[in-house]
Amino acid sequence: MGLRLERLVYESTATGTTGSITNLAVILAESQRNNDRDELTGALAAHDDRYIQVIEGSAPALDNLLRRLEGDPRHRNIVILERAPITARAFGRWAMASARITPELAPVLDAVMSTPAAQLVEALQQALDQGARAAV
Template identity: 35%
Template sequence: MYRTVYISAAMNLFSDAQLEALLAVARRNNQRDHISGLLMYHDGSFLQVLEGEREAVEACVTRIAANPNHKQFLRLVQGEVSDRLFPAWSMGFARPEDLGDQDKNALTGLDQVLEELPRLRSLDHRVATLIRSFFATHSDYLARLTD
């Protein structure tokens, strides 16, 4: 099992329709390639965790890095791991704007991601710290971090 985490910046802010289209493609491709993970977006910034067989994850990262819809692609973590952090998600998705929405458009809300932080920290402290930091960089959500 292999995991990578990256951040990037959107060339332009994504509309809800663009985010939903991106998520649909990601979920379809990740299900096909047996990749799980988490995609987070806020105010033009992305953080994504991808996990699966190394070849599949690396092929996915190559496609993402070449996508002209974003820039400043930076891989933060990569390496072999023993277990998936997100085994049930073909692609969970969290936007801070969706806090409190109940499964809006089948998205995983920020509140659920925050609830998962203690579990994630026990399994991979680096990934939990990166997720927490992603939210903390947006001061309007810093107060919501409770761990």
């Protein structure tokens, strides 16, 4: 029997600007490498000097990720919005996807930050879907 899947949704305050493509590229590269190793999947959005992340995997892998994040100088004020068991991954195609928050999606993300985490997951999926359509 495999380990039970969980989804973790958190936000944190960025210590640097989230508008920097270089900062985001470094975080995404490190996340993809670590998440591949730890069998985690998810999406990261940088918005309004905050990071918002949905991450899926086993409880031990998520616990290890949280410990790394607590020691990461690029994050502070980590707030767990949700942590719950799931039956299937919503972001299974990505070790760590970058959900680009367009000006049109920014108000949606701002609104869902104060609502249940399920709506935040949907907003990040919408951002990824828009990015995929734009790339075609």
